[in-house]
Amino acid sequence: xxxxxxxxxxxxxxxxxxxxxLIPVFLVSWCLGGYSVSAAAGDEPQAxxxxxxxxxxxxxxxxxxxxxxxxxxxxxxxxxxxGVVAFYEPGLMDTDVHFLVKGHGYEYPKDGFGYAxxxxxxxxxxxxxxxxxxxxxAERLYRITGTGIYRDSVLLGLxxxxxxxxxxxxxxxxxxxxxxxxxGRLWWIWGDTGRPAYPLGNxxxxxxxxxxxxxxxxxxxxxxxxTYFVDAKGFAKGMAPVPxxxxxxxxxxxxxxxxxxxxxLLAGYAKVRQNMETYERGFVEFDDDKQEFVKxxxxxxxxxxxxxxxxxxxxxxxxxxxxxxxxxxxxRVRADRQHFLDVAACExxxxxxxxxxxxDQQIDRAADGTIRYGWKKNTxxxxxxxxxxxxxxxxxxxxxxxxxxxxxxxxKAVQIHGGSTYWNRYRNRWVLIATELFGTSVLGELWYAExxxxxxxxxxxxxxITHDAYSFYNPNQHPQFAKDNDRIVYFEGTYTILFSGxxxxxPFYEYNQIMYKxxxxxxxxxxxxxxxxxxxxxxxxxxxxxxGVPKDAxxxxxxFFACDRAAPGTVxxxxxxxxxxxxxxxxxxxxxxxxxxxxxxxxxxxxxxxPLYEYVGADGQHAYSTAAEWSRPGYQRAGEVFCxxxxxxxxxxxxxAPGAVRAR
Numbered sequence: 055x056x057x058x059x060x061x062x063x064x065x066x067x068x069x070x071x072x073x074x075x076l077i078p079v080f081l082v083s084w085c086l087g088g089y090s091v092s093a094a095a096g097d098e099p100q101a102x103x104x105x106x107x108x109x110x111x112x113x114x115x116x117x118x119x120x121x122x123x124x125x126x127x128x129x130x131x132x133x134x135x136x137g138v139v140a141f142y143e144p145g146l147m148d149t150d151v152h153f154l155v156k157g158h159g160y161e162y163p164k165d166g167f168g169y170a171x172x173x174x175x176x177x178x179x180x181x182x183x184x185x186x187x188x189x190x191x192a193e194r195l196y197r198i199t200g201t202g203i204y205r206d207s208v209l210l211g212l213x214x215x216x217x218x219x220x221x222x223x224x225x226x227x228x229x230x231x232x233x234x235x236x237x238g239r240l241w242w243i244w245g246d247t248g249r250p251a252y253p254l255g256n257x258x259x260x261x262x263x264x265x266x267x268x269x270x271x272x273x274x275x276x277x278x279x280x281t282y283f284v285d286a287k288g289f290a291k292g293m294a295p296v297p298x299x300x301x302x303x304x305x306x307x308x309x310x311x312x313x314x315x316x317x318x319l320l321a322g323y324a325k326v327r328q329n330m331e332t333y334e335r336g337f338v339e340f341d342d343d344k345q346e347f348v349k350x351x352x353x354x355x356x357x358x359x360x361x362x363x364x365x366x367x368x369x370x371x372x373x374x375x376x377x378x379x380x381x382x383x384x385x386r387v388r389a390d391r392q393h394f395l396d397v398a399a400c401e402x403x404x405x406x407x408x409x410x411x412x413x414d415q416q417i418d419r420a421a422d423g424t425i426r427y428g429w430k431k432n433t434x435x436x437x438x439x440x441x442x443x444x445x446x447x448x449x450x451x452x453x454x455x456x457x458x459x460x461x462x463x464x465x466k467a468v469q470i471h472g473g474s475t476y477w478n479r480y481r482n483r484w485v486l487i488a489t490e491l492f493g494t495s496v497l498g499e500l501w502y503a504e505x506x507x508x509x510x511x512x513x514x515x516x517x518x519i520t521h522d523a524y525s526f527y528n529p530n531q532h533p534q535f536a537k538d539n540d541r542i543v544y545f546e547g548t549y550t551i552l553f554s555g556x557x558x559x560x561p562f563y564e565y566n567q568i569m570y571k572x573x574x575x576x577x578x579x580x581x582x583x584x585x586x587x588x589x590x591x592x593x594x595x596x597x598x599x600x601x602g603v604p605k606d607a608x609x610x611x612x613x614f615f616a617c618d619r620a621a622p623g624t625v626x627x628x629x630x631x632x633x634x635x636x637x638x639x640x641x642x643x644x645x646x647x648x649x650x651x652x653x654x655x656x657x658x659x660x661x662x663x664x665p666l667y668e669y670v671g672a673d674g675q676h677a678y679s680t681a682a683e684w685s686r687p688g689y690q691r692a693g694e695v696f697c698x699x700x701x702x703x704x705x706x707x708x709x710x711a712p713g714a715v716r717a718r
């Protein structure tokens with residue numbers, strides 16, 4: 055989908071297409087927002103006539119948006135961003151009404167007949183509170199775009215945080231967000247955007263700005279006050295009217311200084327025909343006088359390497375680079391305007407021979423057959439599909455594949471799609487939040503993973519959001535909002551029936567952006583990370599996770615995976631003079647654990663763990679390996695199993711340089 059959008063384009067998501075004849079029908083559904091049985095849009099707020107139903111997260115006490123309440127006559131209501139419904143139905147006031155309760159990632163207790171709901175005594179001016187249990191690890195906060203964000207709260211006369219709580223920029227729905235800081239404000243660019251006046255809206259990108267939290271902006275826990283760029287009628291204007299047939303989709307939004315040192319706002323663009331064919335690609339720059347993007351360069355639409363996704367600026371020993379990811383950061387270019395606009399300067403992290411394409415099936419190998427990954431120009435990276443095709447063709451061994459994302463508990467492969475990757479100070483690692491393609495829904499599941507470098511190793515992941523027959527794609531993290539040294543992470547995504555197979559759009563929420571947050575201190579987000587062999591010649595004696603790797607270390611072998619912080623069922627491992635010790639540190643042991651592992655007798659159910667064996671040498675030194683028959687002269691295995699660790703899915707030749715890249 056090239057990150058940029060999915061709506062009217064009907065998009066291309068890994069071969070999924072919406073027939074062009076259905077596009078107007080789909081647009082009608084999300085522009086009008088479906089049918090709502092709540093009070094008519096023309097009603098003036100009369101708080102006293104409504105019955106207030108507030109749905110809260112039993113864990114936090116916060117109101118939960120997007121919870122469906124349905125009655126026995128099949129009327130459906132949805133909580134607004136305060137978690138409230140303003141209920142008024144002639145004939146149902148001053149009587150008992152049963153409400154079934156459900157919502158993506160949340161559940162309500164069932165009664166003896168299996169109904170998840172509650173009967174409420176409905177009275178004008180009355181109220182009730184329902185507590186739901188959050189199943190998702192991520193917490194749903196509020197809707198960012200569209201109409202009626204705080205509709206029910208306004209009808210009830212409740213306080214709301216937004217300056218424009220029910221409509222802003224006449225926007226009904228917006229696709230896939232891009233963000234960057236420019237001229238001291240946070241800029242927001244979305245794709246295809248709907249309006250109230252007609253089923254077809256703006257297909258040349260919409261834009262808005264907001265104040266940063268440190269500069270008078272709202273606390274990201276409660277919302278974002280957006281100032282839209284609008285046309286003469288007050289509707290979100292086309293921000294990138296690049297000449298040519300079809301929509302303009304933007305990508306790779308960032309600010310860079312020009313030759314005079316003046317900060318300029320840049321982006322990549324694509325022009326797309328009605329049949330969803332991309333026929334032109336290039337770069338645009340924001341004209342501060344025109345208040346819109348103008349075309350400044352065009353490049354080969356089939357260029358093997360070009361900026362795409364959410365950019366991250368990072369420093370290496372070789373200078374500063376801009377890394378781009380969809381969602382893994384496998385493309386980079388020097389961090390200046392000249393190189394950004396020069397597609398030939400882009401590099402991909404790939405195992406293909408330089409100058410070849412995936413279809414050529416030419417893997418870069420040393421004379422001994424060892425695979426060679428590296429940064430190469432004029433060469434594409436391998437996405438999940440290309441990687442799988444080469445494995446199937448037996449050109450690439452499964453253990454040589456770079457993307458090994460899998461469920462930490464079951465080992466099930468997770469085919470990541472759109473998403474974003476950013477450096478996280480709290481975890482001292484790169485953090486990825488991405489949509490899964492063809493999970494329990496087509497595009498409604500989001501996963502969390504960590505890696506020591508922008509390119510990996512991406513292995514163990516945890517599902518943080520699930521949707522029932524609904525899509526939630528192109529999630530983007532907001533590092534500008536992160537709190538407590540990045541412990542609290544905020545991200546949004548596009549909520550839509552597109553590609554879901556669900557024929558019923560959610561009123562008001564359909565085709566809009568929803569904000570979530572993650573607390574990275576949550577024990578469920580403690581995942582196995584690489585434990586590197588830092589002993590001389592990989593002798594299996596000394597180990598460290600990323601934070602303990604010597605600064606001058608380059609490519610290191612991964613001995614196994616383990617946790618770098620305590621998790622349920624784990625025990626710490628300490629280094630001592632002879633080797634490793636489980637549990638309490640022995641005399642002379644280092645104060646900080648090397649890692650956390652599962653004891654040999656662990657009952658934790660995980661098919662991704664393997665035994666770690668201890669070997670004793672003639673010199674009294676101990677060594678460790680996941681191989682039951684480790685071959686090293688002078689060493690003998692001591693006992694059955696030392697502990698259990700998580701398997702390393704990579705071949706020994708696939709190595710990483712932990713700590714080599716740090717975000718600015």
